[in-house]
Amino acid sequence: MRPVRSFPRLSPAERRVWNAYPTGAWVDLRTGDPEEDDPARGAGWGPDRTVRAEVLAALLRGARQAAQGGTAGLRLAGARVTGPLDLSDATLTGKLHLLNCHLAGAVSLNDATAVGVRFRGCDLERVRATRCTVKGLLDFDGSTVHAGIRLDNAEVNGQLRLSRMRLSAPGERLKPGANWMVDTRRTISLEEARERRLDQVRHALWAGGLTVTGATFMRDTHVTGGLRLIGAKLRSGIYLQGSVVTATGPHAVTADMLECGSAEFSAGFTATGTIRMRGARVGGTLSFSDATLKAPGRVLHLSHAQVDEVILTPESIEGEVNLGYSRIGVLLDRPDAYPGGVHLNGLVYEALRGPWSVAERLSWASRDPDGYRPQPYEQLAAWYRRIGHEPDARRVLLAKQRDRRGTLRPAGRAWGGLLDLVVGYGYRPWLAALWAVVLLTAGTVAFGAVPPVKIDPEEVRVFQPFTYTLDLLVPVSVFEQRGAWDPVGWTRWLAWTLIVSGWILATALISGAARVLRPGPAA
Numbered sequence: 001m002r003p004v005r006s007f008p009r010l011s012p013a014e015r016r017v018w019n020a021y022p023t024g025a026w027v028d029l030r031t032g033d034p035e036e037d038d039p040a041r042g043a044g045w046g047p048d049r050t051v052r053a054e055v056l057a058a059l060l061r062g063a064r065q066a067a068q069g070g071t072a073g074l075r076l077a078g079a080r081v082t083g084p085l086d087l088s089d090a091t092l093t094g095k096l097h098l099l100n101c102h103l104a105g106a107v108s109l110n111d112a113t114a115v116g117v118r119f120r121g122c123d124l125e126r127v128r129a130t131r132c133t134v135k136g137l138l139d140f141d142g143s144t145v146h147a148g149i150r151l152d153n154a155e156v157n158g159q160l161r162l163s164r165m166r167l168s169a170p171g172e173r174l175k176p177g178a179n180w181m182v183d184t185r186r187t188i189s190l191e192e193a194r195e196r197r198l199d200q201v202r203h204a205l206w207a208g209g210l211t212v213t214g215a216t217f218m219r220d221t222h223v224t225g226g227l228r229l230i231g232a233k234l235r236s237g238i239y240l241q242g243s244v245v246t247a248t249g250p251h252a253v254t255a256d257m258l259e260c261g262s263a264e265f266s267a268g269f270t271a272t273g274t275i276r277m278r279g280a281r282v283g284g285t286l287s288f289s290d291a292t293l294k295a296p297g298r299v300l301h302l303s304h305a306q307v308d309e310v311i312l313t314p315e316s317i318e319g320e321v322n323l324g325y326s327r328i329g330v331l332l333d334r335p336d337a338y339p340g341g342v343h344l345n346g347l348v349y350e351a352l353r354g355p356w357s358v359a360e361r362l363s364w365a366s367r368d369p370d371g372y373r374p375q376p377y378e379q380l381a382a383w384y385r386r387i388g389h390e391p392d393a394r395r396v397l398l399a400k401q402r403d404r405r406g407t408l409r410p411a412g413r414a415w416g417g418l419l420d421l422v423v424g425y426g427y428r429p430w431l432a433a434l435w436a437v438v439l440l441t442a443g444t445v446a447f448g449a450v451p452p453v454k455i456d457p458e459e460v461r462v463f464q465p466f467t468y469t470l471d472l473l474v475p476v477s478v479f480e481q482r483g484a485w486d487p488v489g490w491t492r493w494l495a496w497t498l499i500v501s502g503w504i505l506a507t508a509l510i511s512g513a514a515r516v517l518r519p520g521p522a523a
Contacts, residue, residue, distance in 0.1 A: 013048055014055050017076055021059045022066055024073030024094060037078055039123035040144065042102020045080040053083040053105055060092045076101060087112045095136075098122055106147075116158075119143050126170065129154050140165055147171065148225065151207040159214035160234075162205070162221055169204040169225025169248055202249035203228040212236070216260075218243055226273065229255040237262035237284065240269050247273025252295075255280055265291050266311070274319075276301040287311040295319040302326055303343070312337045313354075320369065323347045335360045341369035344376040352383060358392050362399045372403050439501055443469030446494050452485035461485075472498040 010018060016027045029049045030037045059074055066072035072094035079098070084105035095116040102123045109117065109129040116136035119127075126147035127140075132154045139161040140149070147170040149162075204225030215236040223245040229238075237260050245252040252273030253265075262284035265275065270292040277286075278301055286307045291314045293299045299319025302310070305326040312321075312333040321338055325346030332353040345368060352361075365376040377400035384393040448465040461484055471481035472495055487495040 010055070011047060011050065013079065014051050017051055017055065017074070017079075018059065018064065021064050021074055021094065022072055023070040024066075024075060026075045026077065027079075028077040030078030030100060037100055039100050039102045039121065042080045042123055043104065045102065049078060050080045050082060051076070053081050053085040053103070056081065057085060057087055057090075060087060060094065060096060061090050062093045066094070071095075073097065075099075081105070084108065087114075092117075134158065137161070145204075148204050148206060151205070151210045153209040154207070154211070156210070156212045156214070158212075160210075160212045160216045162216070162218040164219070165221040165223075167204045167221060167223045167225075169202055202226050202247070202251075203254075205229075207232055210234070215239065224248065226251045227253045227255070229253070229258050231257045232259070234258070234260040236260075237264070239264045241267035242269065244270040245273070247271075250274055250295075250297075251276050253277070258282075263287070268292075268315075271295075274298050274301060277305055278303050280305045280307070282307040285309045285311060288317075289313050290315045291317075293317045293319070298322055299340070303346075335364070338364060338367065342367050343370070344368060344379075345370070345373040346375060348379060349383070358384075358395060362396060365396070366399070366403055372407050374400060374404065377403070439473060439498060440466065440469050443472065443494065443498055446491055447487070450487075450489060450491050452487040452491065452495075455484055455486050469498060473502040475502050 013027075013029060020027050035041075056074060056076075064072070073096075074094060075097045077099040079101045081098075081101055081103045082105070085103060085107045088108045088110040090112045092112065092114040095118075096114065097116070097118040098120070099118075100121045101119070103119075104125055106126040106128060107119075107124060109127070109132040111131045112129070113133045114135070116138075117134055118137060118139040120139060121142040122140075122144070124143060124145045127145055127149040129138075130150050130152050132151075134154070134156045136158045138156045138158070141161045142164045144166040146168050149167065151160075202225055204223045205227045208228055208230040210229065210232040212232075212234050213236070216234045216238040218238065218240045220242040221240070221244075223243065225246075225248045227245060232255065239262075241264055250273060252271040253275045256276060256278045258277060258280040260280075260282055263277075263280075263282055263286045265271070266287040266289040268290060269288070272294050274295045274297070275293065280286075280302070282305070286302075286309070288300075289311050293314055293316070295318065297319060298321075299317060300312075300321045303322050303324040303326055305328075307326065307328050309330040310328050310332065312331070314337060317337060317339060320340040320342065322343040324343040326348070328347070328349045330351045330353060331349045334354050335356060342364060344365060356364075361380060365380050366372075368376070377396055381393040381396040381400075384390070384396060444465045446465075447463075447468055451463050451465070452468070454461060454463075463485060464481075468481040468485060482495075482499075
């Protein structure tokens with residue numbers, strides 16, 4: 001045990017903390033007046049509530065051992081902690097639990113190992129816990145952190161609690177004309193330093209590579225700055241219901257390659273800035289139910305992701321949505337979830353849910369800001385086929401051909417328009433029958449009124465207007481009528497029109513059938 005003389009001038013408050021540590025007893029310095037005990041006013045607390053950070057650090061580093069049969073721990077309420085609390089590289093000998101405390105200096109837990117760390121309802125300047133290991137609960141519930149929390153590559157073998165917090169990104173503290181030294185051991189200018197630190201300054205929570213075995217709770221928290229969760233592994237999910245994230249840069253949440261059980265950006269969650277989850281893996285539900293999402297450009301970037309279920313039913317949303325090249329089990333959404341463009345190219349889903357009509361789904365599939373893409377139509381048609389809606393699948397594929405027509409050269413557009421008019425690109429073959437009926441009727445009436453003349457007067461034949469018209473429409477003469485009779489006057493133009501129309505109908509039917517019978521997308 002380190003002797004008390006290491007701190008020869010302990011204040012009465014410090015002495016109480018020193019003596020309580022071996023048994024883990026609480027030291028409560030609060031007055032009982034909620035206004036006076038507000039940690040935000042802690043800078044004005046007097047000596048009777050002031051404890052030096054170095055005293056706390058010495059205890060946690062092993063200055064005093066646990067009492068016989070007891071469990072050591074630092075449990076302190078209502079204290080003003082002066083100086084930086086530096087626990088870097090330490091193995092904490094007891095649990096750290098601060099309640100309603102004011103810490104003006106930075107808290108450093110870099111590379112530290114602890115059995116439990118709790119700052120509940122505290123007012124902290126900054127927390128650095130890079131690569132730390134917490135074998136239990138890491139708790140900041142109800143606290144205010146003015147200059148951000150760093151948890152990059154940390155490991156929490158328990159829950160991470162960040163609920164009901166006020167969390168802000170670190171401000172730029174560089175003074176004009178100052179220089180910074182970097183790892184390359186060369187001096188850089190203020191402007192270059194600002195540029196290098198810009199991303200860090202924009203994030204209130206810096207937690208790339210963080211691993212949490214329990215749930216991560218961040219409910220009803222107000223964040224000024226972004227949440228950086230790149231490559232984080234949140235095994236039991238992350239829950240941000242009711243939280244408000246106001247980005248100071250382009251991204252409110254940066255969570256590329258995130259792995260988690262579930263992710264709840266729901267129940268009043270509000271984000272001003274892009275939510276980027278490119279390449280994320282969500283084993284449960286990714287929910288934006290009743291959320292408010294707003295960004296000047298892309299509001300949700302969820303490309304190349306794998307998610308069991310996506311619920312995209314926000315209260316309001318402004319900006320583009322990118323779901324490209326993702327694999328989603330169930331997509332539950334509404335038509336108003338995509339007020340801007342939507343990137344769907346490469347998206348694969350097992351099921352669609354929501355109050356959609358076929359026309360609305362077609363509009364959804366056609367709104368890629370990059371222009372025509374065939375895959376969204378094919379995927380949608382495959383889904384309709386899988387649920388037994390073959391007519392709707394054909395309608396989708398027809399819309400695909402019509403959208404594709406706009407990308408072709410003039411000749412291709414003209415031929416495509418003709419195929420659409422005559423047989424609906426093969427998906428509406430009944431149109432050909434309709435055209436045939438119209439042409440047959442017109443020819444029968446016209447040739448009945450103005451019969452053609454017999455080419456061979458000696459041949460015995462009885463003229464039938466219907467059979468003659470049908471023989472003109474068929475590309476190859478079947479009834480041998482067109483060679484036996486010669487139209488007269490204006491009916492010659494009608495006969496030529498019928499012959500050309502017959503060839504067009506036959507060609508369109510063959511071309512359309514080839515499109516329909518071509519192997520389509522896998523259902």
